[in-house]
Amino acid sequence: MSEPVSTEPLLTVRGLRMHFPVTEGIIRRRVTGEVKAVDGVDFTVARGETMGLVGESGCGKTTTGRCILRLEKPTAGDIIYDGQNIATMDTAALRGFRQRIQVIFQDPYSSLNPRMKIGEIIAEPMYVHGIEPDAGKRNARVKELLSECGLNPNFADRYPHEMSGGQRQRVGIARALAMNPEFIVCDEPVSALDVSIQAQVVNLLEDLREKFGLTYLFIAHDLSVVRHLCQRVAVMYLGRIVEMADADSLFDSPLHPYTRALLAAVPTPDPTVERGRDFRPVQGEVPSPMNPPSGCVFHPRCPMAVERCKQQRPEPREIRPGHIVACDEVR
Amino acid sequence: MTVPRLLSYHPTKITASQREHPILPPLLEIIGLHTEFRTGAGIVRAVDGVSYGVEAGETVAVVGESGSGKSVTALSVMRLIPDPPGQITAGSVMFAGRDLLTLSEPEMRQVRGGEIGMVFQEPMTSLNPVLTIGRQITETLEQHRGLDSAAATQRAIDLLNQVGIAEPVRRLQQYPHQLSGGMRQRVMIAIALACDPKLIIADEPTTALDVTIQAQILELMKGLSRDRGIALIIITHNLGVVARYADQVNVMYAGRIVESGPAAEIYHDPRHPYTVALLRSVPRLDRPRQARLDPVEGQPPDLTRLDAGCAFRPRCRLADAGCAVARPALTQVGKAGHSAACFKAAA
Ligand SMILES: Nc1ncnc2c1ncn2[C@@H]1O[C@H](COP(=O)(O)OP(=O)(O)OP(=O)(O)O)[C@@H](O)[C@H]1O
Ligand SMILES: Nc1ncnc2c1ncn2[C@@H]1O[C@H](COP(=O)(O)OP(=O)(O)O)[C@@H](O)[C@H]1O
Ligand code: SF4
Ligand code: SF4
Ligand SMILES: [Mg+2]
Ligand SMILES: [Mg+2]
Numbered sequence: 068m069s070e071p072v073s074t075e076p077l078l079t080v081r082g083l084r085m086h087f088p089v090t091e092g093i094i095r096r097r098v099t100g101e102v103k104a105v106d107g108v109d110f111t112v113a114r115g116e117t118m119g120l121v122g123e124s125g126c127g128k129t130t131t132g133r134c135i136l137r138l139e140k141p142t143a144g145d146i147i148y149d150g151q152n153i154a155t156m157d158t159a160a161l162r163g164f165r166q167r168i169q170v171i172f173q174d175p176y177s178s179l180n181p182r183m184k185i186g187e188i189i190a191e192p193m194y195v196h197g198i199e200p201d202a203g204k205r206n207a208r209v210k211e212l213l214s215e216c217g218l219n220p221n222f223a224d225r226y227p228h229e230m231s232g233g234q235r236q237r238v239g240i241a242r243a244l245a246m247n248p249e250f251i252v253c254d255e256p257v258s259a260l261d262v263s264i265q266a267q268v269v270n271l272l273e274d275l276r277e278k279f280g281l282t283y284l285f286i287a288h289d290l291s292v293v294r295h296l297c298q299r300v301a302v303m304y305l306g307r308i309v310e311m312a313d314a315d316s317l318f319d320s321p322l323h324p325y326t327r328a329l330l331a332a333v334p335t336p337d338p339t340v341e342r343g344r345d346f347r348p349v350q351g352e353v354p355s356p357m358n359p360p361s362g363c364v365f366h367p368r369c370p371m372a373v374e375r376c377k378q379q380r381p382e383p384r385e386i387r388p389g390h391i392v393a394c395d396e397v398r
Numbered sequence: 399m400t401v402p403r404l405l406s407y408h409p410t411k412i413t414a415s416q417r418e419h420p421i422l423p424p425l426l427e428i429i430g431l432h433t434e435f436r437t438g439a440g441i442v443r444a445v446d447g448v449s450y451g452v453e454a455g456e457t458v459a460v461v462g463e464s465g466s467g468k469s470v471t472a473l474s475v476m477r478l479i480p481d482p483p484g485q486i487t488a489g490s491v492m493f494a495g496r497d498l499l500t501l502s503e504p505e506m507r508q509v510r511g512g513e514i515g516m517v518f519q520e521p522m523t524s525l526n527p528v529l530t531i532g533r534q535i536t537e538t539l540e541q542h543r544g545l546d547s548a549a550a551t552q553r554a555i556d557l558l559n560q561v562g563i564a565e566p567v568r569r570l571q572q573y574p575h576q577l578s579g580g581m582r583q584r585v586m587i588a589i590a591l592a593c594d595p596k597l598i599i600a601d602e603p604t605t606a607l608d609v610t611i612q613a614q615i616l617e618l619m620k621g622l623s624r625d626r627g628i629a630l631i632i633i634t635h636n637l638g639v640v641a642r643y644a645d646q647v648n649v650m651y652a653g654r655i656v657e658s659g660p661a662a663e664i665y666h667d668p669r670h671p672y673t674v675a676l677l678r679s680v681p682r683l684d685r686p687r688q689a690r691l692d693p694v695e696g697q698p699p700d701l702t703r704l705d706a707g708c709a710f711r712p713r714c715r716l717a718d719a720g721c722a723v724a725r726p727a728l729t730q731v732g733k734a735g736h737s738a739a740c741f742k743a744a745a
Contacts, residue, residue, distance in 0.1 A: 334638030
């Protein structure tokens, strides 16, 4: 909602590809194929902005996030962060960067070590990265972070299993903030939470963005949460971005048939609206990324597909200023 | 909204009027169900006096946050509560004229997967990983229907066709891990359908799936229910899913039903502060973007530490001293069939 602070992108992703080899055989591993998890992705994120990344399971959202975090070394492409290409950086050069880009995971259960106290979980990265060498100051900082994230500072002495899902997710957020990051990859941060708790965490993420001038890449399934939180949104399908626009254009006038199908599938919490709607869900499932369809990869499921779509892969085009669509039938 | 459309969506109009002028008892009637677990932390009253009915052919949704007792209620109906630590301590479950809680285990086995089908959230855990899809369907048919192997296989092929699985003959020979999540859920529905059930209980059937596949699976279930008059209990926390598919809604909180009624009543005239807050907390695509979300504040209750008062009290904006005295009972509010358990919900 707030306008991006600067027009110079903080992050520019260009031609990003992440191909994983598929192997067979246990003793003598043979490479029998390739999963093109991310296959030519371009986008930018401005400082202070929240960029949404949506799409069905397996379309490459997490892999894109992992490349930006450099948990994966991309097969090809550039990831320019604040003027430097992280895609090609070596381990030594990356060390300084790791602190600036943090992550919040989906699963607040498995992402916290069950044998560590909450205080230790939050303090550990500060210690490991030498951000706060003094133990006393570290503890004070832990308490400050806990209350920043809406938790009682006494929770520092608890274990993860003594907390609810929403509380654990707040701990995950506090841990990411401990590094004083600029950029946070939020990978489905509210998907595992109860509906009643999701709104609390969404509000917290918004407050923190404003307070600390954070920039988010927000990966999510729930399109209504994405619309609420993001200034811009990219829709992925089988490793590529099929549509990208500012959130208002994307949700008010979606152009790509896949985006329309995704939006149509979301039920509205209002029985009167739902009963009045003529609803036919998109058919079929996402094809295997090991063996993607020819031409436009969406053609087997696309209600608008014509013969040409089977042969020709549509290139992304800027149809209106800032609104990019990869479909040749959209004019 | 045209009338024919409404009718095609509601072929079970009879049930709505039957709710108002009951002639027959409902297909399923849960009466005063109590189920508890004895844990290290104390006794968890997971289901603490739950009553609701399901008419033939209708879709009843159960919503509420995780831990509110939705699954334990369903598992109690099916008599699948692990004992120890769990135990059904009171109540009855009337189904087609009998109390399921008094049946012998062999009789109950005929009900499960026979007259009542089940579909769970994670089909990977309810399908047997080492048996082919075909074997899992034919097993049900042989056990409940006494079909021979050839007849059972033919019926299995028909069932896979009905649930929209392409190439059924090839799929029959595959194992669960070779199918996508959506396809596994279709197989679960095929198994649930195998013996022409009168009721299917679906516990979070689409929570693990993408919205697109969720829509496909729910349309499939709703279509089958409409065409064959199968009643559905859908347990979910997705308020959109409930709005699209449910006739009746039961909202659970801390082991009890706190609000119950026809879907339109619950959404357009919610009376319990929890229902009101829950509906307010979700962002909606059909409305202008809000500046800020309006969450249900506070934390879900710890069931081992409930006191004598209303369990929603610590999170309730309307709570006062009177709410600490007792737990409010479910009483009628608004129109017939709409009830809420809150001291302030009346009028
Ligand atoms: N290390 C890996 N080796 C091989 N294939 C991988 C690897 N990591 C991811 N993939 C594959 O890459 C594709 C994209 O995966 P990714 O996890 O990025 O999807 P996603 O969009 O985050 O999905 P979800 O919504 O389910 O989280 C999938 O087909 C996945 O199976
Ligand atoms: N096997 C079990 N042992 C102990 N407690 C259980 C068991 N199964 C469920 N419970 C408890 O019962 C309560 C209700 O659980 P459940 O019905 O699964 O909730 P939901 O509404 O999410 O389906 C929870 O507090 C849960 O922890
Ligand atoms: S290019 Fe063709 S198949 Fe692809 S989305 Fe557009 S119309 Fe559909
Ligand atoms: S009884 Fe009191 S505390 Fe409980 S929901 Fe009603 S107003 Fe709130
Ligand atoms: Mg992912
Ligand atoms: Mg459950």
